[in-house]
Amino acid sequence: MDMLNTISLSTPAELLAATPHMLGFYPTESLVLSTLHRRESTTQLGMTLRVDLPNSTYAQEFAGYLLTGPFEQHPVDAVIMLLITDNASPGLPHTELVTTLRDTLNQASISTLDALWAPAIREGAPWRSYLDPTRSGTLPNPAISPLAAAQAVRGSTTRPSRQDLHALIAAEDSEQALSAKLAALRSQPIPAPSETLPHRIHTVREALQATAAGKSLSEEQLLRVLIAVADTRVRDLALSAALGDWSQAADELWRTLIRKAPTPERGEVASLLAVHAYLCGDGPLARVVLENLEQSQPDHRLGALLHQALDQGIPPAELITLVNGAAHGILEELGWGTNPFTASTQA
Template sequence: MTTSTHSVRLGDPADVLAAVPHLLGFTPSQSLVLVALHETSDTSAACGVTLRIDLPESENHSALAEYLVKGPLARQDATAVLLVIVGTDGREPDDADGQPGASPPTDHAAGEAGSLPYSGLAGVLAGAFREAGFSIWHLLWTPRLRAGGSWQCYDDPTCGGKIPDPKSSAMGAALAASGAVTFESRSELERLVAPESEELSARWSAKLNELIEESAREPAGARKDVELVLGAVARTAANEALTELDQLRVLLALSDSRVRDLCLSAALGDNAMAAEQLWLTLVRKAPAPEVAEVAAMLAFSAYLRGEGALAGVALERIESCRPEHPLGCLLRGALDAGVPPKHLESLTRDAIQDAKLTIDEDELS
């Protein structure tokens, strides 16, 4: 699941579909996309959290609907939802233009041969949300989210059309101006945080072992390690290149959870984007299991910016080598539950203060 919390105003359903890749950070496929809405009048609403979930098997439809109603949406104070199902069930391929065939396939839970793909899932979701008191502004289907692709409403055969080019949409233009990037697919996003090479990881692992032995002979102290990390962030913000040794020392410093927690403050200040750039560089170079700490820094930074997709793939790096990592587990739970970034920011400020007090006490004792 991925989340995003950019705010836009709803217009035509086609415009919302064109905005979905930007809300998520990538173009989804074979997915259920849920946009939580905060109604401002009978005819308009503001978008809140956006969630993406892999399309479930038919036996899991009810469980998914119950989870969404009682989990993420319960924390959002949403009053309505917009649902988009992207994909086909594989029984009948799209034509060369990505359009459905003359008789679209149905999912295993659908009852009528002429219904849209995944109409069984659509029916279960509609019933669950309405029973829970949510308005359903639209329940849409499209085989692919791309310019010129077709879309249709599940409950109104006359409601449908073509998707505008997401790259030229108002949402796309606004996010491009802010520096945000929308990836063509989730796999492209995964490659962003993938290790550069096995050879580099092995070399860094050996160098880290040497630095660990060196630090055991001449311990720097947590306070100096915090200064080292934040200094590296400041140098990155000033476009000053860091040497490989600089980067290795940052990685080693972050292995102290007190230092890591205090350096979470980098995501809250003026150098937040520079810090994220540094974390991303280190995530691609760091070996396992040391990558977990800097991947957690990247996930936290991305989460605060509402970039749930990037946070999600960073967390997957942690889960591949240290599945019980405390901060990683905390962030995964928050992401899956749709906890708003502002709420996480508030909790983090307390954790930063606790880390500072712990370091002060340890170094005074």
């Protein structure tokens, strides 16, 4: 059984200390909602959602988004609100926001079990409850919480800030320079077979194989992979690399490529990385990748669909079914019985 499914968080301080490990980074100036779901004899934590602190005038609109989006797909019994803000005003900050959200959710039969404030998630930071002024305390060290230990066992990383997630996918050069490199490569005469779908798939497979073997790829090799996955059929098939022996190699390759990709090629690599990150338990990275894609290419169809699926809390098993379905369609088109991205690495 996954350790994450057996951890109990029984106090407000424990929940606040666990929040960075549920999000994948230490939040600041944030509203975080943890959903609760009643089972036969216990109450279980569900998804954890985080947004920049909304202005109280938008609280009702935000609650409406929750009710017609994530909460509609996965019915919620109750929530716990966490407000992380280093606000120096006397008394608890953003009380109007808390009240509006609480009242709007309550009208939809979703109770607020608690609403907590802390200036930051760090050892010794104070916390207080909006619902019971007598409840307060200080936070334990978040780095040694049970959830932090469980994440470490899984190989997951909790990053210092959300900006660190953005830095992981930041372009290594200007849009103009990245586009020029691809244009120069595309201008070179290449043999006709290189333009076929099987050859493009082979190009990506070779890169994954080399990456898995610890070999460095040249700039030209990386750019040729970028051109290959710009073919959406190659991209759809390569999504399944997250499911096979090359999962770790795919993670490394997609992270490298997204930093080299201009628009529009970035959209296909972003989709590959987002799906891979989500299926490997790094939901925060997947969300940042898709938010970045939405800003740069709002009309990118797969990016929009993936973003919507994550907003609705799609279970990984359901996403795997979609990935396998996409791969099946391409394999049928090619007349192949074996997926080259999930077949044995010895093949």
